[in-house]
Amino acid sequence: TMGNWLVNHWFSAAVLAAWLGINIFLFTYYFLFFNWDERYFYTRTILRSALAWARASAKCLNFNSMLILLPVCRNLLSFLRGTCSCCRRTLRKQLDHNLTFHKLVAYALALLTAVHTIAHLFNLERYNHSQQATDGSLPAVLSKMHLQGSNKWLNPIHSNQTTVEYVAFTTIPGLTGVIITLALILMVTSSTEFIRRNYFEVFWYTHHLFLIYFAGLVIHGIAGLVRGQTEESMEEVHPHRCAKYLMHKDKNCSHDCCKDPEFGSIPAESWKWVLAPVLLYIFERILRVWRARQKVVVTKVVMHPARVLELQMQKKGFCMEVGQYIFVNCPAISLLEWHPFTLTSAPEEDFFSIHIRAAGDWTERLIDTFQQQKLEKPRIEVDGPFGTASEDVFQYEVAMLVGAGIGVTPFASILKSIWYKFQQADQTLKTKKIYFYWLCRDTGAFAWFNDLLASLEQKMAESGKADFLTYRLFLTGWDTSIANNVALHFDTATDTVTGLRHKTIFGRPMWNSEFAAVAAAHPRSVVGVFLCGPGALAKTLQKSCHQHSSMDPRKVKFYFNKENF
Secondary structure, three states: OHHHHHHHHHHHHHHHHHHHHHHHHHHHHHHHHHHHOHHHHHHHHHHOOHHHHHHHHHHHHHHHHHHHOHHHOHHHHHHHHHHOOOOOHHHHHHHHHHHHHHHHHHHHHHHHHHHHHHHHHHHHHHHHHHHHOOOOOHHHHHHOHHHHOOOOOOOOOOOOOOOHHHHHHHOHHHHHHHHHHHHHHHHHHOOOHHHHHHOHHHHHHHHHHHHHHHHHHHHHOOOOOOEEEOHHHHHHOOHHHHHHHHOOOOOOOOOOOOOOOOEEEOOOOHHHHHHHHHHHHHHHHHHHHHHHOOOEEEEEEEEEOOOEEEEEEEEOOOOOOOOOEEEEEOOOOOOOOOEEEEEOOOOOOOOEEEEEEOOOHHHHHHHHHHHHOOOOOOOOEEEEEEOOOOHHHHHOOEEEEEEEHHHHHHHHHHHHHHHHHHHOOOOOOOOOEEEEEEEEOOHHHHHHHHHHHHHHHHHHHHOOOHHHEEEEEEEOOOOHHHHHHHHHOOOOOOOOOOOOOOOEEEOOOOHHHHHHHHHHHOOOOEEEEEEEOOHHHHHHHHHHHHHHOOOOOOOOEEEEEEOOO
């Protein structure tokens, strides 16, 4: 419900409201300022309201350019997470929405860039029209003022032959505007989910155009093509008094409006907005390089079926929690590329591990490199860990864990950790029963996780705790050969697809019956439902949690948690 969402996400809602509010305030304030301020009376005579549209969007562009780097300062976020460790976990978890906020600011930049560009195209057209006008109107007179002296010009176009294309590619604002707009378009289009998943390198390299974006942004306003009347000139020849005399001047002028108005540029100020975040980001990158240089020892390499590579590593001072991720670089493949991977080890183990499946050029090459260099392992650099720990799982008596596809990865860490805590009779662990649901499209992807489940299954059976974990594997994409194989081996003790004691179910889960069964088995428990998977599934589970929770406070309650891994 909306109420629950606000309780869990009040911090995100507050940040969003503040961000929107500041954008609306900046746009409205500067739009009205440039529409009414008398220093821009003559500028408005030529440009009309396009001036206010261009300047208001420019202010908002500066504000959002200031914010865009902050959500991707991973070490800053880790520091904030550490300093607010005494805060509620809901508050710390909101910091995991950093990329959502980064995307939101990026879309705002794209929209504001469109407004700013269109407004300036109108401005150029109007400057050009006024320069070519010969009707003696005020815009025409103002456009000829460059002939009176160097400080007198208001219209940056001084020739009748000038075209919009000429201004766009020969002036500093024009050229930098074109370059930073192209950089922004490339960054936004190459960061779609499809490209990130399938062509990560394209996303990674085009995103470094942000260097050109910021350099262009700082230079963009230096030429000061948009001008307003100077303070001194305002005192001497105020436009309200003197504008009417500009159109028909006498040779032997005697009144106090004889002097021509003088104009000055609006000073460039983008650098003031972006200086602090850029310095912070530079510091962030230096810190990343320093951390990455610390030695990582690859202690074990396991090649699982379906081209999944498991790396077990050790690094001095590395301290992880469940549900966290690291960034990995292999200099032998690429010096610049860093890829994120969820940690699959438990904090209780003396190593940390990741599972890498072949999904793109970099991962393919990494797997090949490790397969070829059996004796001398290639050097690996690691940055992290990052992200908020998923410790909420340990706070519920009963936990329903749902992993869809590759979304199963963080649950490797969680299941292992729960088992260690269970064995060590850890007092922080309240969990008495776990239901684990894994939805997967093809059997190949089951392999490495199968081994983990099989070993957990064996360990639990040996210690007489076989009923601690109930898991259900749902194969959502399957063909006739699998179906025939299942029909042949229907009465075997272990599953034909996974080799596990629990049978694989073909098709999608019937969530109503799953929730009803859990509610019947635990009529007085609080059940935590955790998902790492797609948004559509999140909606279904949230609905089921709501439907199957009892109104009676003494009876079963389901609480939904969507993890952002």
